Amino acid sequence: MSNTHSTSTTPASGSMATLSGLLPFLRPYRRQFAIAGIALVIAACATLTIPYAFRQMIDMGFSKIGDGGTHGIEHVNLTFLALFGVAVILGIATAARFYMVSWIGERVTADIRNAVYAHVVTQSPEFFETTQTGEVLSRLTTDTTLIQAVVSTSISLALRNLLLFIGGLVMLFITSPMLSSIIIVMLVLVIVPIILFGRRVRQLSRDSQDRIADASAVAGEILNAMPTVQAYTHEQIEAQRFSSSVEHAFSTAMRRIRARSLLTMIAVLLIFGAIVFVLWLGAHAVMQGEMSGGKLGQFILYASIVAGAMGALSEVMGEAQRAAGATERLLELMSVQSPITNPVMACALPQKDMHGATxxxxxxxxxxxxxxxxxxxxxxxxxxxxxxxxxxxxxxxxxxxxxxxxxxxxxxxxxxxxxxxxxxxxxxxxxxxxxxxxxxxxxxxxxxxxxxxxxxxxxxxxxxxxxxxxxxxxxxxxxxxxxxxxxxxxxxxxxxxxxxxxxxxxxxxxxxxxxxxxxxxxxxxxxxxxxxxxxxxxxxxxxxxxxxxxxxxxxxxxxxxxxxxxxxxxxxxxxxxxxxxxxxxxxxxxxxxxxxxxxx
The missing domain is CATH 3.40.50.300 (P-loop containing nucleotide triphosphate hydrolases)
Incomplete structure (x- = not known):
């Protein structure tokens, strides 16, 4: 809002800590989060067993076949049967996770909309003297939709990829401590510029939401005054005014999109560049007999899981940054306190036979x-x-x-x-x-x-x-x-x-x-x-x-x-x-x- 009545104690503008303001809306659904969390852990564990199965297949299966044995064929068959079992578990767990987090997202969004609207309708006319209704409607719709995306999708993806990232790193160290140490050092060097650039994306996300709210405010004002607009033949003028507001919102959104695209490109290039370099070292280790082909295959798959998880986390961070801006705007609205309040101990009016009041x-x-x-x-x-x-x-x-x-x-x-x-x-x-x-x-x-x-x-x-x-x-x-x-x-x-x-x-x-x-x-x-x-x-x-x-x-x-x-x-x-x-x-x-x- 251009005019704020808030004595807000929300975190600083654009801070990811702002998302902690959603906790009161998330707490009532701890049971659903627990079910989703169990499904999430099962799905992550199932995913992390796949590279190990491939290592077994290469070292215990393909190598035995190369030696002319039949035991290797049986081992390959068993490995693929186990992989199918893993796929079944992964499918069920993923579906359960998707259902639960989608339900939570819809429920929490509905709760936030109800809470914000119930709060707004208790405000005194002083609030509406300096706040456009279109601005409030934008916060009730656009901002809550962004939060819904974070709660129903981004949180789930973030936790899933965080588990895969941690689990993948652990398995990388088990597979090859030396290569893993190199990759960790390189990833740390990669993450720092991504975090710094992410701050710029976060501010642009907030600006983008503000411009959308401005466009909504203009539209609401004009639609409520159409007879006057048409009586003064201002249709084209008002259409142009709305168009200017929309174009301003578009240009702000494009700045955000360009920044996010650049952030994604930097993240992918740096992360995968680091991994490719480490895998090059691993390939030389196999050729020198210091590592088996199955172990390198396992390392490659775990490295891919870690890289994919980091890429997904950077995408989720972009969405979370947009949601942080939206959450900040909603918390700003929720923190507004009406100067007209009910007394702590309300009095009653005296009962009277006649209806008139002095x-x-x-x-x-x-x-x-x-x-x-x-x-x-x-x-x-x-x-x-x-x-x-x-x-x-x-x-x-x-x-x-x-x-x-x-x-x-x-x-x-x-x-x-x-x-x-x-x-x-x-x-x-x-x-x-x-x-x-x-x-x-x-x-x-x-x-x-x-x-x-x-x-x-x-x-x-x-x-x-x-x-x-x-x-x-x-x-x-x-x-x-x-x-x-x-x-x-x-x-x-x-x-x-x-x-x-x-x-x-x-x-x-x-x-x-x-x-x-x-x-x-x-x-x-x-x-x-x-x-x-x-x-x-x-x-x-x-x-x-x-x-x-x-x-x-x-x-x-x-x-x-x-x-x-x-x-x-x-x-x-x-x-x-x-x-x-x-x-x-x-x-x-x-x-x-x-x-x-x-x-x-």
């Missing part, structure tokens, strides 16, 4: 974290009685919606306290607090589901009858019934199949179904025509009975009926009173009324 806002000061230089609210002092209807009025940016966000504890004020029914909202569990409040936002959110489930979002355990009753109260029942499939009608992504007024009524029905003590209406009737506004206004008046209601509104009908009108300007309360009092006062409200309600 609200006290005590000397509240607040500025948004992304705009610390300008105060959104200053010295806000409010006392609202249970069942009162309060209208918040003011020009755009006056702080009306900000007050709603503080009531919902999307943010905490830098100074002052907010109490509901006498309890500081910081002492309430977030579910308790937000369960007490119903909100109809200005920008209505409609989910990709049918009308029934969209309204039921207000209370998931509500019956169909309760949902329909809420829709009737919100004047939504009639238009829903006219939809092709009624309440089962799919409303489209973000409610594209509905008009603005219809979406608003779905949101009002959702809030009514929740049956909260405190109702927040943010321009709840702003998108309605005159007839729908009249119907919804009547429904809201019914829904507001016995509840405390705060309304952000400019419509005269709503404001006139409020028990009290609070006028905000530049984050401060400048006037308080009812409609008649404020008109008579001739201040800010009277001026707004003259502009918006044509009363002047």
């Amino acid at each position: 609200v006290d806002v005590d000397h509240v000061f607040f500025h948004y974290p992304s705009r610390p230089e300008s105060a959104a609210l200053s010295e806000i002092q409010l006392s609202i009685k249970a069942g009162e209807t309060i209208a918040l009025v003011g020009s755009s940016g006056a702080g009306k919606t900000t007050l709603f966000q503080l009531l919902l504890r999307f943010y905490d004020p830098q100074q002052g306290k907010i109490r509901i029914d006498g309890v500081d909202i910081k002492e309430l569990g977030l579910h308790t607090l937000r369960g007490t409040i119903g909100i109809v936002p200005q920008d209505t959110v409609i989910f990709s589901a049918n009308a029934l489930e969209n309204i039921r979002y207000g209370r998931v355990d509500a019956s169909d009858e309760e949902v329909i009753q809420a829709a009737k109260l919100a004047a939504a029942h009639e238009f829903i019934e006219r939809l092709p499939e009624g309440y089962q009608a799919f409303l489209g992504e973000r409610g594209v199949r509905l008009s603005g007024g219809q979406k608003q009524r779905i949101a009002i029905a959702r809030a009514i179904l929740k049956n909260p003590r405190l109702m927040l209406l943010d321009e709840a009737t702003s998108a309605l025509d005159a007839e729908s506004e009249r119907l919804v206004q009547q429904a809201l008046e019914t829904a507001m009975q016995g509840r405390t209601t705060l309304i952000i509104a400019h419509r005269l009908a709503t404001v006139q009926r409020a028990d009290k009108i609070i006028v905000l300007e530049h984050g401060r309360i400048v006037e308080t009173g009812n409609h008649a009092e404020l008109i008579a006062h001739g201040g800010v409200y009277a001026h707004l009324a003259s502009l918006q309600f044509h009363l002047a």
